[in-house]
Amino acid sequence: MTDTATQICELLHEASATHHRVFRIVDGDDPDWASWYAEWLIDLSELPELLGTTPVRSELVYILVALDKEYSGGAQKAAWEDFYAHRLIDHFVASK
Template sequence: MEVTVAEDIEGVAALLHEAAQTHHIVYRIVDGKDPDWASWYAEWLITLSELPQLLARKPVRSELISMLVTLDREFNDRKVAEAWERFYAGRLLETFGAVPA
């Protein structure tokens, strides 16, 4: 069974959504506010999720932090209509590649 690009995007988007929910729980005392959120997300995504298995190349933590910050800025500046998780997932897959089916 061949995995489609849409399925790859949905898989990564689901992990990003899970990271967001988990981050909000961890930082509930400050209503999810965390100025260093990208560092937390990167660490969680690389070490506590399946993200490295969904990408052709495992991201270096600092590279993923930088990319998350850039994606956040682009998403908000461009006022993208799709869900942020799908937008980020597409760009992450463009950069790191999908695992071949």
């Protein structure tokens, strides 16, 4: 895994842990989880710096939901954070 992918993977793991703490009263259940993640990743993490661009919030929400469906729909061997990190890099960095 590249250094950037590793760092994004770690941010996603941190976002997950933080989200679960924030939504602890409902055991992490949040139907609009992707909006929360997008806001946290854009405003409270180093994701924009790592990607070299600040994603538009709605685009990041869309990508996170699409990644969730893709990851959940297949037999993935990688941890979800690894899977998402590489796809985020592909989408936001490779498409520049």
